[in-house]
Amino acid sequence: PRSVNFSIYRAKFPTLVMISLSAAPHATCLTTSVKPAERSLGKTTKLTPTPSAERKQAPKFLGSCTWSRRRIGLNKLFLLMEKQHNRGQDGIGIGCVKLEMPLGQPYIFRRRDAKKDSMGYVFRKELKSFNRMVRKGILDPEDPDAVKRKFDFGGEVLMGHLRYGTSGEFDSGSCHPYLRRSNWPTRTLMVMGNFNMTNTGALNKKMMDRGQHPVFGTDTQTVLEEVGFHLDEHHTDLYHKLKEQGIDGLEIPSLISQQMDLPEVVRKSGESWDGGYAIAGVVGNGDMFVMRDPRGIRPCHVYQDDEVIAFASERVPLMTVFEADKEAVEELEPGHVSIVRRDGSQKTVRFHDERPKTPCSFERIYFSRGNDPSIYRERKAMGASLVDQVCESIDGNFENAVFAFIPNTAETAYYGFLDGLRMLRRQQVRAEIMDACKKGDLSDELLDNLVMRNWPRGEKAVHKDIKMRTFISQEKGRAQLVSHVYDITYGLVKENDALVVLDDSIVRGTTLKESILKILARTRPRKIVVCSTAPQIRYPDCYGIDMSELGKFIAFQAAVNLIKRANNARLLEEVYQACKVELTKPAEERVNQVKRIYADFADEEISAEISRMVYPEETGWHGDVEVIYQTIDNLRACIKGPIGDWYFTGNFPTPGGFATVNLAYVKWFEGADGRSYDLPL
Numbered sequence: 001p002r003s004v005n006f007s008i009y010r011a012k013f014p015t016l017v018m019i020s021l022s023a024a025p026h027a028t029c030l031t032t033s034v035k036p037a038e039r040s041l042g043k044t045t046k047l048t049p050t051p052s053a054e055r056k057q058a059p060k061f062l063g064s065c066t067w068s069r070r071r072i073g074l075n076k077l078f079l080l081m082e083k084q085h086n087r088g089q090d091g092i093g094i095g096c097v098k099l100e101m102p103l104g105q106p107y108i109f110r111r112r113d114a115k116k117d118s119m120g121y122v123f124r125k126e127l128k129s130f131n132r133m134v135r136k137g138i139l140d141p142e143d144p145d146a147v148k149r150k151f152d153f154g155g156e157v158l159m160g161h162l163r164y165g166t167s168g169e170f171d172s173g174s175c176h177p178y179l180r181r182s183n184w185p186t187r188t189l190m191v192m193g194n195f196n197m198t199n200t201g202a203l204n205k206k207m208m209d210r211g212q213h214p215v216f217g218t219d220t221q222t223v224l225e226e227v228g229f230h231l232d233e234h235h236t237d238l239y240h241k242l243k244e245q246g247i248d249g250l251e252i253p254s255l256i257s258q259q260m261d262l263p264e265v266v267r268k269s270g271e272s273w274d275g276g277y278a279i280a281g282v283v284g285n286g287d288m289f290v291m292r293d294p295r296g297i298r299p300c301h302v303y304q305d306d307e308v309i310a311f312a313s314e315r316v317p318l319m320t321v322f323e324a325d326k327e328a329v330e331e332l333e334p335g336h337v338s339i340v341r342r343d344g345s346q347k348t349v350r351f352h353d354e355r356p357k358t359p360c361s362f363e364r365i366y367f368s369r370g371n372d373p374s375i376y377r378e379r380k381a382m383g384a385s386l387v388d389q390v391c392e393s394i395d396g397n398f399e400n401a402v403f404a405f406i407p408n409t410a411e412t413a414y415y416g417f418l419d420g421l422r423m424l425r426r427q428q429v430r431a432e433i434m435d436a437c438k439k440g441d442l443s444d445e446l447l448d449n450l451v452m453r454n455w456p457r458g459e460k461a462v463h464k465d466i467k468m469r470t471f472i473s474q475e476k477g478r479a480q481l482v483s484h485v486y487d488i489t490y491g492l493v494k495e496n497d498a499l500v501v502l503d504d505s506i507v508r509g510t511t512l513k514e515s516i517l518k519i520l521a522r523t524r525p526r527k528i529v530v531c532s533t534a535p536q537i538r539y540p541d542c543y544g545i546d547m548s549e550l551g552k553f554i555a556f557q558a559a560v561n562l563i564k565r566a567n568n569a570r571l572l573e574e575v576y577q578a579c580k581v582e583l584t585k586p587a588e589e590r591v592n593q594v595k596r597i598y599a600d601f602a603d604e605e606i607s608a609e610i611s612r613m614v615y616p617e618e619t620g621w622h623g624d625v626e627v628i629y630q631t632i633d634n635l636r637a638c639i640k641g642p643i644g645d646w647y648f649t650g651n652f653p654t655p656g657g658f659a660t661v662n663l664a665y666v667k668w669f670e671g672a673d674g675r676s677y678d679l680p681l
Contacts, residue, residue, distance in 0.1 A: 074130075074153050076321065078123050081160045083317035083369075085119065090163045092119045093175040094126075095190050098148060098155030099286045099342060108188060108284055109152040112175040119162070126153050157282050161192040178224045186256045187235050188284030191224045194298050194313055195277030196544040198656025203272065219275075227269045227281060234265050257285045257342065266291055266337045267351040274587075274656035276360065276543030278313055278332075286342030294352040295653050296334035296359045297543045297644060299368070303329045309346060311338065316372045326373055358644035358653040361635065362545055365534045366504045370412040374640065380416025381638035382533040382630060383502060387420035389628045393529050394498045398425060399454040402493050402525075404461035406486070406503040406516060413533045414458075414502045421456035462501060462520070463487045485515050493523035505534035506610075506627065507547055509554030513614040521621035531628045535635055535648040536606060538598060542660040547647060550594070550661075551668040558609035559597050571596065576669040579662040587655035594665050595650045603629065 077094065091114030101107040113122050130151050133139045139150040147154035161176035176192030197203065197219040204214040204222060212229070215221040238256045247255060266289055276297025282288040290311045292300045303310040303318040305328070312318045315329045332338060335352040360367075364378050394401050403421065405414035429450045436442040465487055493499050499520060506512055512530065520528050536555040540548040550556050563571055578593040598606070611627045632648055646652045650661065667673075 073158055074123065074126060077158050077160045078119075079321050080312065080317055081119060081162055083320060084312070084314060085162060090114060090170055091172060091175040092122055092163065093159075093161045093172075093177050093192070094122060094153070095157075095159035095177045095179070095192075095282075096153045096155045097157035097159075097190065097282050097284060097286060099157075107155070107185065108179070108181070108190065109155075110177060110179050110190070112172045114163075114170065114172040114175055130154075157286060157288065159190060159192060159280070159282060174218060174220075176220065178220050180224055180228045182284070184235065184253070185284030186253065186260060187228075187232055189224065189228050189231055189281060190284075191220070191227060191279065191281040193220070193223070193277055193279035194544060195219070195223070195275055195279055195293075196542060197222065197273055197275035197277070198542045198654065198660055199272070199274040206272065223269075223273075223277075223279065226273075227265065230265045230268045231283065234261065253285075257287070260285075260287060262287055262289055262339050262341075263337060263347075263349050263351060266339075270351060274654045280311070288340050289337050290332065291337040291351060292332045292334055294335035294355040295644070296331075296357045297653065299359065299363055300332040301329050302332050302338065309338075309340070314368050314372065315374075316369050356653070357642045358646075359642065360543065360545070361639060361643040361645050362505075362534075362541070362647070364639050364643070365635075366409055367545070370409065376412055378639050379412040379533070380419065382635065383413035383415065383417030384420030384423075385634040385638055386417060386502070386531050386533065386628065386630060387424055390417075390421075390500055390529060390531060391424065393626050393628060394500065394527070397454070397498070398456045400494075400496050400526075401457065401498045401500055402461060403456055403458045403500045404502070406462055406501055407464035410502050410504045410533065413504060417502050417531075418456060418458050425455055459489065459492050461489050461492055461499065461523075462516070463489070485511065486519050488519050488523060490523075493525050495524050495526065497525045498527040498529060499523060499525040500529040500531065502531045502533065504532070505537065506530070506532045506554060506629070507537050508552050509557075509610065509614050512554075512627075513616065517614060517616040517625065518619055521616045521619040521623070524621060525623055527624040527626065529626045529628060533630050535630045535632050535645075536603065536610075537647050539592070539594060539647050539650045539652075539661050540664045541647050542652075542657055545647075548660070548664065549668075549673070550664040554610050554613065555606055556597070558606045558613060559601060561609055561613070562601055562605060563597070566600075568600075572669065575665060579665045579669075582662045583659065583666070587659065590655060590658035590662065592650045592652065592658055592661050594661050597665075603631070 081092065091112065093110065093112035095110040096108070098107045111122050111126065115121060130141075130153075133150055134141050139146040141147065144154075148156075159177050163175045177190045178192065180189040180191075182188045200219040200222050203219075203226060207214045207222075207225060207229070210229070212225065214225060235256060238259055239252060242252050242255055260283070262283070270291065273293075275293065276295070277293045278290070278298040278300040280288065280290045290300065292298065299313045301312050301315045301318060303312075303322055303324050305322075305324070308322060310318050310322060311332060315326070318324060318329050319326060332348070333350075334357055335350055335354060336348055337351045338346065338348040340346045364375055365382065368375055370376055370379060398421070403414075403418065405411055405417075432450055433442065433447070436446055464485060501516070501520065503512075503516075516530070517528065537547060537553055538555045538559075540550055540553075542548060547553075560572065563569065575593055575596050578596070582590045582593055607627050607629055611625050614627065615625050632645060635645070635648070636643060644653055646657055652658050652661065
């Protein structure tokens, strides 16, 4: 699932950990006594115990999830999840691990739900249980030990996950965290993440070759079983080694915990994974890990101070929840895993060979919260970079144009777009004034005309009534939903106006044709211009964003139309055969044959065909429609640093991506539905 917002929060005596993952996932916050200067890759840092006298003076969060009645650990977890609720809406899950529980007492707990308002439901239920026990005198909220004994989520490790499903079923059983139980805590494992594996079929085959019986429903189960297998193997080796040394059985569990090499378990587990991922896991003994894929496709950030180390897919939730500056939040480097042991020691090491960085650009365009300082600047730059194309479309006539945006994620780009329009207009006015001065033609009438007229006019013309993502929402019921998502402000647009609206992306074109353009046509403008801050989405994503069925992309449909109109339908068959050949090749030798579909057409030709395809029929309106897309060069100029742009360019960062795109075309040509990375075994 593409749902990961994980947070780990940890404090000494004993440790309190919170992990919250959300689709799109991912915050892991971990309270420690490690000082920032002590943190370095490959270096183990030991938490410094607080003297007993100081501990008595400390806030009451030591030893349980209760910091005080107003700062309960579960509330902190809730905040981290709520701040990343934009990343997932299919369901949630929370988990808890308690350290040093007496034999026979439960130490691991989990709740999952996929109903409407699942997050509110789950947290209300747990807090209601907590408050009821307080009210009945069953536990003292100021006594950490009592909270830990009596309250299921009063332990040292708290996990939470918001799911955005890209594979598997849409039910509570598909929500993270996934749990693998054992009567050995050091073999019990709880895992959650923001990821999608492109080679799940091969991974399942690998497990079957070992003699295992994998569950085929989701790649999350595959990841859990792979890590669990290597954890079991490592545990068994340690057990037999200790038995051969004559160690008493009662001492073996604690010695296994001390000697467990979690980085090696992670390295062996991830060596054959192909995909984008940020994954967090907790072993039943309290050891935990957070790992990021070697190309940095999926995001993961880390914050650390004298008390806390926290991981999250997005920077801003960490800044807000822990009141941290931007500079205090760093990225977890690609190909690295951060390990936190139950004794409080922590280290970050590389688990995979270095690969070129290709972080998902859709995070910057759309998925991440727009209040991140870097993302805010980049989205404004994306809006500004569309100015030249828009001015050409409306013939520079600002006087008879209304500029608006499609709520809600396009709002930031819209501000940059307006800044760019106004800057252009100021440059025009200045140039005309300077020219008039040189010619001696400067007059009050000319100044009034330049200064008071033909300025860009921004309006709140479009409103979103249903808070949902139409390209993310489940396929079932999409058509009925999209027709009622948007509404307009009436009376803003005149018949001789061009109505220009900015959107963050146009993926399927369903919302544009069935909802947006139909409602915009009711304003009766002379022309509607729709601008996308993202380039044409031509290829499927297989790393955690639900854009996998090639035949549903409006850009692909437009290219196929142009091919058929050019009487070149044989090309479709040729590409089909070529894609099938690619799928028989070794993974490292595959190329993207689908690029041939677009090779003969300029971007403008495909955009023009899209404009024709989405025209709102049966509205009684007869104006013009033009769809404008961001250029790839402009996108790269707007985003600082390396970016992954495979859904625009077809340049996939892993072998699994090339398998996905070729299979997607084969499935489309054969008329089969379904995601192309749901590979059969």
